[in-house]
Amino acid sequence: MSASGSERDFVQSLERGFAVLLAFDADMVEPTLAELATKTGLSRPAVRRLLLTLQRMGYVANHGPRWSLTPRVLSIxxxxxxxxxxxxxxxxxxxxxxxxxxxxxxxxxxxxxxxxxxxxxxxxxxxxxxxxxxxxxxxxxxxxxxxxxxxxxxxxxxxxxxxxxxxxxxxxxxxxxxxxxxxxxxxxxxxxxxxxxxxxxxxxxxxxxxxxxxxxxxxxxxxxxxxxxxxxxxxxxxxxxxxxxxxxxxxxxxxxxxxxxxxxxxxx
Amino acid sequence: MSASGSERDFVQSLERGFAVLLAFDADMVEPTLAELATKTGLSRPAVRRLLLTLQRMGYVANHGPRWSLTPRVLSIxxxxxxxxxxxxxxxxxxxxxxxxxxxxxxxxxxxxxxxxxxxxxxxxxxxxxxxxxxxxxxxxxxxxxxxxxxxxxxxxxxxxxxxxxxxxxxxxxxxxxxxxxxxxxxxxxxxxxxxxxxxxxxxxxxxxxxxxxxxxxxxxxxxxxxxxxxxxxxxxxxxxxxxxxxxxxxxxxxxxxxxxxxxxxxxx
DNA sequence: CAACGATGCACGCTATGCGTACTTTTCGAA
DNA sequence: TTCGAAAAGTACGCATAGCGTGCATCGTTG
Structure with a gap:
């Protein structure tokens, strides 16, 4: 299991989802899935699941192998x-x-x-x-x-x-x-x-x-x-x-x- | 189980966490836990877990029984x-x-x-x-x-x-x-x-x-x-x-x- | 003081989300 | 064009993260 660990009354997947979303930054403008996995310290399949979820919610989009944020992030x-x-x-x-x-x-x-x-x-x-x-x-x-x-x-x-x-x-x-x-x-x-x-x-x-x-x-x-x-x-x-x-x-x-x-x- | 259902490569908890965060709106300025549960259609314990998680990440705060968003939401x-x-x-x-x-x-x-x-x-x-x-x-x-x-x-x-x-x-x-x-x-x-x-x-x-x-x-x-x-x-x-x-x-x-x-x- | 309505908490179950391992695709170099 | 490496996608079985029911607790109102 991940080092950050599990605690009572804490939803791990939510924290991880935010970690992926916030990994996009000035130094990660259009990262690949693998780059996001490295930066967040999560496994590649985990990052993929989270990315696909964020995509379905409209917050990220992918152009070929690269992912980027959509303007919907601003609307939060x-x-x-x-x-x-x-x-x-x-x-x-x-x-x-x-x-x-x-x-x-x-x-x-x-x-x-x-x-x-x-x-x-x-x-x-x-x-x-x-x-x-x-x-x-x-x-x-x-x-x-x-x-x-x-x-x-x-x-x-x-x-x-x-x-x-x-x-x-x-x-x-x-x-x-x-x-x-x-x-x-x-x-x-x-x-x-x-x-x-x-x-x-x-x-x-x-x-x-x-x-x-x-x-x-x-x-x-x-x-x-x-x-x-x-x-x-x-x-x-x-x-x-x-x-x-x-x-x-x-x-x-x-x-x-x-x-x-x-x-x-x-x-x- | 919730009606929205489960699909392959989709992280339910992430979607639910966003649902709670986005439930705060003009018609829900400082909701109680129960109000959020009603609006999102989630069970009260689920909303509570998600809220506590969002609180640890600094996006929500509670004043007594009422919850509100913090300015950190703007920083996303x-x-x-x-x-x-x-x-x-x-x-x-x-x-x-x-x-x-x-x-x-x-x-x-x-x-x-x-x-x-x-x-x-x-x-x-x-x-x-x-x-x-x-x-x-x-x-x-x-x-x-x-x-x-x-x-x-x-x-x-x-x-x-x-x-x-x-x-x-x-x-x-x-x-x-x-x-x-x-x-x-x-x-x-x-x-x-x-x-x-x-x-x-x-x-x-x-x-x-x-x-x-x-x-x-x-x-x-x-x-x-x-x-x-x-x-x-x-x-x-x-x-x-x-x-x-x-x-x-x-x-x-x-x-x-x-x-x-x-x-x-x-x-x- | 009782009764209601709300939150908080405990607990056992299972579906959710996990990572390993494997396959497929892509892309660049020979 | 062929090969090979690196990355993405997929499958799958396991464990546990997250679930909701049920109960205790708090506090507010009549």
Whole structure:
């Protein structure tokens, strides 16, 4: 039997099916069956069964001996979007924000120790990596990640700092856990986060929290620009106010009244 | 045993796992285990096992008795994006197109009988439905669908017309198979498609084909606007030329030389 | 406090999914 | 064209993964 082993209340075949689907990646654009078997560590007949199943469901297709993903894979995410009222609701706010600032606007949530973009209006190509909905970035080096961590609660922060290696992604990246902890405290105090070139050189972004009815921070709203465009001083004064107003609008639609936030922060 | 039954080379548990994941939708935002069991037709213990598996993989989470999807579901689509060079490559073209026209720009592919948005730059909220990457719309009532069908080959068109019910989505929707066939012929001849209010009242869009190295049409590029904004006459003259130039740019990056397209259309 | 409705859990059965071994096909080199 | 190697496809028997029934447990409501 496979090394990953069997456990109670765990469906092995489902995990294996996902392993095959997710094996398709930048380094495996159109793999053969055997290549997938090697990458996933499964036997060839097993991979074949899973591939044929995925094919019948419409997620993969084969051209001769090579297999590839179909655009239906993109549609899986629709089910997430459809279950979160916030996403559709925030779309006009993001559009307005992008228009007023002339910069890309993003909404993101925390998933494990990473930040996931859940809605986005791109404006200019500033990052070398292609940021789209579903993109994951490390929380510690982004303004949205700082915001989400800052209000995630003290024990969550401690756990995060224990689990996560703060790799220097640029020379500016904060890599000291204690330094990061201080930064998060500052974010909580001032109510927003600015990160300058810690994820990627020349990329500046500012983020603010979005709250739901209970006052809990459920997302981060951000505006990003390239370093040359604006001095960071100016970003602070002009953009932060606009971000805070936009986030207040989204939060209000989620049922957040201005009263409840202090009580629910759990810090003060 | 379940009615769907067992077949050779088909992994039942994988299909069932997807059924549970996809059961989360607008009408099932935060279901209980029992609700999921009812919707999927599976036994409660089976759903529980599948849910626990999905939870361990990070795709679902439970708050008390209720379950919900996590943003990780959105990240599945990244694997599709990562395997298709066209998507990242076309991003700057879409941004430029949106900026020059002041309208939303989209790239879509055909998946079965539906069109899937695979890249998009939104500008204004013109449609009542929220169009995002991964959104599916019927091919027959959209300009992108018409383009993709037009160059899909005669037997594909025939099969499409046999399989698909052309439901009237607005009073303007073309619902006659023969009429649609004629429209597709026109699209092939003129090299672009315009659809006015057939998917949704007040929505006009124009689309052109994008070709790969072999000359095959692999995607459709479109610009959409609301009916009030521009008379459709003006859309034709100004936007179509810009679309054709943009599509030529993307096609060229895919290795398409201007020579090969006629030979590969398979019609003339 | 009872009764209902829901989830969680235990357990024994069997069909499902497994991998080994073999055949067929494909493709490239001689 | 022939040969040979590498990969995909197939068959098959075994084991176990996954199944559903049935019961215990929890919590909510009347």
């Amino acid at each position: 995410g629709q089910h997430y979007t459809a279950t979160k009222a916030m996403l559709e609701l925030s779309q006009p706010y993001l559009l307005a924000l992008a228009e007023e600032t002339g910069e890309s606007a993003s909404l993101a949530e925390l998933d494990g120790s990473e930040v996931v973009y859940v809605a986005r209006v791109p404006v200019r190509r500033i990052m070398s990596i292609n940021v789209a909905v579903g993109t994951r970035v490390p929380a510690y080096a982004t303004s949205m990640g700082r915001v989400l961590l800052a209000w995630a609660g003290p024990e969550r922060i401690t756990r995060y700092l224990e689990e996560t290696v703060l790799r220097p992604l640029t020379p500016l990246t904060v890599t000291s856990p204690e330094e990061l902890r201080l930064r998060l405290a500052t974010v909580r105090e001032q109510g927003w986060a600015l990160v300058d070139g810690e994820l990627e050189g020349g990329l500046i972004s500012v983020a603010v929290p979005v709250r739901d009815q209970s006052g809990a921070v459920v997302a981060a709203l951000a505006s990003s620009t390239s370093a040359g465009r604006l001095p960071s001083q100016e970003l602070e004064t002009s953009t932060v106010q606009l971000l805070l107003r936009t986030a207040a609008g989204i939060s209000a639609e989620l049922g957040h009244g201005p009263r409840s936030e202090v009580a629910r922060d759990g810090f003060f | 689509g990244q694997h599709y994006t990562a395997t298709k060079a066209m998507l990242e490559l076309s991003q700057p073209y879409l941004l430029a197109l949106a900026e020059e026209t002041g309208e939303s720009a989209s790239l879509a592919e055909l998946d079965g009988s539906e069109v899937v948005y695979v890249a998009r730059v939104p500008v204004r909220r013109i449609m009542s439905i929220n169009v995002a990457v991964g959104t599916r719309v019927p091919a027959y009532a959209t300009s992108m669908g018409r383009v993709l069908l037009a160059w899909a080959g005669p037997e594909r068109i025939t099969r499409y017309l046999e399989e698909t019910v052309l439901r009237p989505l607005t009073p303007l929707t073309v619902t006659s198979p023969e009429e649609l066939r004629l429209r597709l012929a026109t699209v092939r001849e003129q090299g672009w498609a315009l659809v006015d209010g057939e998917l949704e009242g007040g929505l006009i869009s124009v689309a052109v084909p994008v070709r790969d190295q072999s000359g095959a049409v692999v995607a459709a590029l479109a610009s959409s606007t609301s009916a009030g904004r521009l008379p459709s006459q003006e859309l034709e003259t100004s936007t179509v030329q810009l679309l054709l130039r943009t599509a030529a740019g993307i096609s060229a990056e895919l290795g398409h030389g201007p020579r090969s397209e006629v030979a590969r259309d398979g019609f003339f």
